[in-house]
Amino acid sequence: MSSNNIKGWTVLIYANGNNELEPEIWKSKIDAEKSGSSENINVVMQIGRVPRHMVEIMRPKAPLPDEGENWTGVRRYYISNTGSELISDLGRINMADPRILYDFIKWGFESYPSKRRMLVVGGHGFSFVAIMTDFSQDVPYMMGVPQMCRTINAALKETGAALDILVLDACYMNSIEIIYELGKKKECPVKYLLTYIRNGPLSGLPCDKLVSALKEDYNISDTTMILKGIVDSLGLDLVAVEINHGKLKKIKGIISRLAYSYLTCEGYKDTSPREVIDTADANCPWYSCALEYRRCIQEITICYKPAPYDYHNLIDIAAREFRFTGNKMDYIALIYLNLSFCRNNCWTYLLTSKSLDKNVNSRLTNLNLPLEPIVMHPKIVERIISFINTSLPAENVGQIINHLFLYKNWTHTEIINRLSNQLKSFLP
Known part of the structure; x- marks a missing residue:
């Protein structure tokens, strides 16, 4: 491909709806299509979805929107405002597996070369612990933050590409430990991080506004100015940080x-x-x-837009x-x-x-977590269900959890045993 045909930006969106956030993740695809790719920008999404009935079990009182297309599993799309192109159907794979994220980054930036690059990773966030959950498998899983950071850096190194902007569309990713993990080596492939100041909305970042803001400023050479434009246009409590070793x-x-x-x-x-x-x-x-x-x-703070009260x-x-x-x-x-x-x-x-x-x-x-998804403790599953159903009494939440475990054929004993064996394998 000649340099004349290479676009200014490629935006990869890793949208994990293999959990109770499936309606919001599906809407993020619809929103992204409002702006979509252009002659200057590629927008590519890998999106995971669990059955809507499973979401109804986990969120029985929530007014869920129509699901539109009723497929489940994981797919890749080239996002367009005239009709997105289905690139591949990957089946029921684990979006909490760092190796799946690695494959997407490597494939995406090699398949859609560009002068500059953005990666958006969306899902639940648990500070330095984990960022994504997956309820589509035989037990619940999450992706550890150390593995996520290693995966992103390794995939970028493999492709030989720098990542101009990493967007972590998840709560509590604004920790110095995560920022340091991304920039722990002298040659940092990730240049800037954009994430929430503490927590973000359940709906996540509005993909249409994110892509539109990038379209507006795509030819600005100073990435910090692009970040300031994005933060201003999104109207959320965001912070942009320089990844400088x-x-x-x-x-x-x-x-x-x-x-x-x-x-x-x-x-x-x-x-x-x-x-x-x-x-x-x-x-x-x-x-x-x-x-x-x-x-x-x-x-290292480039810009931020906090709510109208003081953040410590x-x-x-x-x-x-x-x-x-x-x-x-x-x-x-x-x-x-x-x-x-x-x-x-x-x-x-x-x-x-x-x-x-x-x-x-x-x-x-000698501690070094392997690049594999981490089994999620049942207590974390319970916290997620409680969080998503804050208006319900504890008794009702307990019934929802029991219904979910029955639907998935999960047992507390099996999950805890799997987790215990996994943790033992991690220890030197």
Whole structure:
């Protein structure tokens, strides 16, 4: 293909509706078609859908829209406002599998070469833990954030392409651990991240407005100006961040020094991690580090558009304490400790034991989650169902969960056993 035929942008949208968000994900395809591809932009979507009846089980009181086309499974489309083209039907595959995401990124950017690239990944978000859920399989799954970041970087490296903008259309993806994971290597294939400040709407980003904003500014060479245009046009609580290895390495060092100062200081042992990082006490020993951390966060922040009330931080950091002894490790801790931000960082000591345990880093060295979906604990499934049915009493939510498990032929025992065996295989 000659350079004259290469478009300005390719936008890949990984839209996971293999869960209770299927109606919203299907609508995102319809919305994307309102703008669609153009002579300057390719818009390609991989979309997963579970049966609408399954959604009705999980959301019995929700006024669900007509499902339109009633197919299920996973498909790839070239999005157009004159009628999208079905590229391939992939069947009932697991959208929470990082290898599926890898295949889509590699295929998409190789099949639709362009001067610049955007990737949109949409679904549930659980901060540094996981980003997508899949209820279409024999047990419920989620994609771990460490695997997602590794997958994106690996696929881009394989294609030799830089990703100008990564859009994480999921809640609680604005954490320094995730940002660092994307930029942990000197040559960062991801240049900028756009995501919510904390949580976003159930409907997700309006794909029509996102594509339209890109169409309007597609020929602007400065990506930061394009990001500012997108943030302004979408009208949501969003933050755009630069993925810069040098700046992120500096931030990690500051956090480590801050934690070390706290851990070696007497008289503050009842202070929680959140209170440590958010301190406003100019007399505490780590106050200067806290100020420097906030200044560095401002340096990587390109733009943001918060709601009309104050956010304490645009970029979050893990501030819950973990416990692990021997080979027994907290489920969430196992995922967190696979993030590169934790390696050789005193903040990890603060979260795990509030002491400078020299064995922590040796344990971390051999931790490396394989690129596979993670079995989701039944309690997380229950939280999702509770969240999506906030107006219902706990008794009704319990009935919904039982109905879902019966419909899927899931059992708590089988899921927990599968998860337990998987976690054991992860440990060195």
